[in-house]
Amino acid sequence: MDNSERIYIRTNRLILRQFSKRDIESFYLYRSTPEVAKFQSWENYQYDEAELFVEKQSRGMPNQPGTWFQFAVALNETNQLIGDCALHSLLDEPRIVEIGFTLAREHQGKSYASEAVRALINYVFKTLGKHKVIAFTDVRNDKSIRLLESVGFRREGHLLQNYMSKGKWVDEYQYSLLRSEWSL
Numbered sequence: 152m153d154n155s156e157r158i159y160i161r162t163n164r165l166i167l168r169q170f171s172k173r174d175i176e177s178f179y180l181y182r183s184t185p186e187v188a189k190f191q192s193w194e195n196y197q198y199d200e201a202e203l204f205v206e207k208q209s210r211g212m213p214n215q216p217g218t219w220f221q222f223a224v225a226l227n228e229t230n231q232l233i234g235d236c237a238l239h240s241l242l243d244e245p246r247i248v249e250i251g252f253t254l255a256r257e258h259q260g261k262s263y264a265s266e267a268v269r270a271l272i273n274y275v276f277k278t279l280g281k282h283k284v285i286a287f288t289d290v291r292n293d294k295s296i297r298l299l300e301s302v303g304f305r306r307e308g309h310l311l312q313n314y315m316s317k318g319k320w321v322d323e324y325q326y327s328l329l330r331s332e333w334s335l
């Protein structure tokens with residue numbers, strides 16, 4: 152691991168760390184998998200987009216109001232990239248943050264995402280001292296809904312035609328979790 156790969160969070164099986172150049176190939180492979188992209192805004196993801204994304208994220212810092220920071224999610228033992236978790240500090244109210252998550256297809260179904268998201272929430276409330284975490288998901292994204300509800304998020308809203316995905320307006324659920332609802 153080089154110095155630029157700063158580790159922010161450790162769990163039993165995972166590390167959440169800064170993205171670095173050597174993640175480009177794995178990142179590109181899962182972002183360009185149609186099943187992984189199905190409920191996301193991107194489509195037909197290109198290698199040069201992956202290069203740009205990783206380059207930008209390798210210089211970023213979490214908790215900057217109005218920006219998204221992506222944590223690289225890697226296996227503890229090998230440091231292999233298996234997905235990412237996003238953290239968005241809202242510009243107008245940085246005490247509220249939005250999260251997102253993606254796992255490579257071959258690493259789904261092993262509870263890695265819930266392990267990463269639980270650790271991220273701990274970090275958000277304990278280390279960053281935030282008040283509330285929100286997440287949005289396409290209403291058809293059953294895996295994402297199961298993950299959010301299993302971690303303890305409450306569905307707070309059904310937002311009609313709230314984002315453009317693959318050329319169509321789609322509905323989203325908004326989920327929330329308050330600091331007072333999370334045992335630190």
Ligand SMILES: CC(C)(COP(=O)(O)OP(=O)(O)OC[C@H]1O[C@@H](n2cnc3c(N)ncnc32)[C@H](O)[C@@H]1OP(=O)(O)O)[C@@H](O)C(=O)NCCC(=O)NCCS
Pocket residue numbers: 186187188190191251252253254255258259260261262263264265266287288289292294295297298
């Ligand atoms: C959303 C996403 C991260 C969820 O990933 P996931 O692998 O289903 O979630 P987890 O890692 O928490 O794993 C939970 C599943 O693993 C199963 N599991 C846990 N440990 C297991 C084990 N040892 N062996 C087999 N299965 C296991 C659980 O039973 C659960 O399955 P279920 O959802 O069918 O009940 C993933 O589907 C994804 O990356 N999707 C594409 C991107 C996306 O849409 N992101 C959301 C945007 S809002």
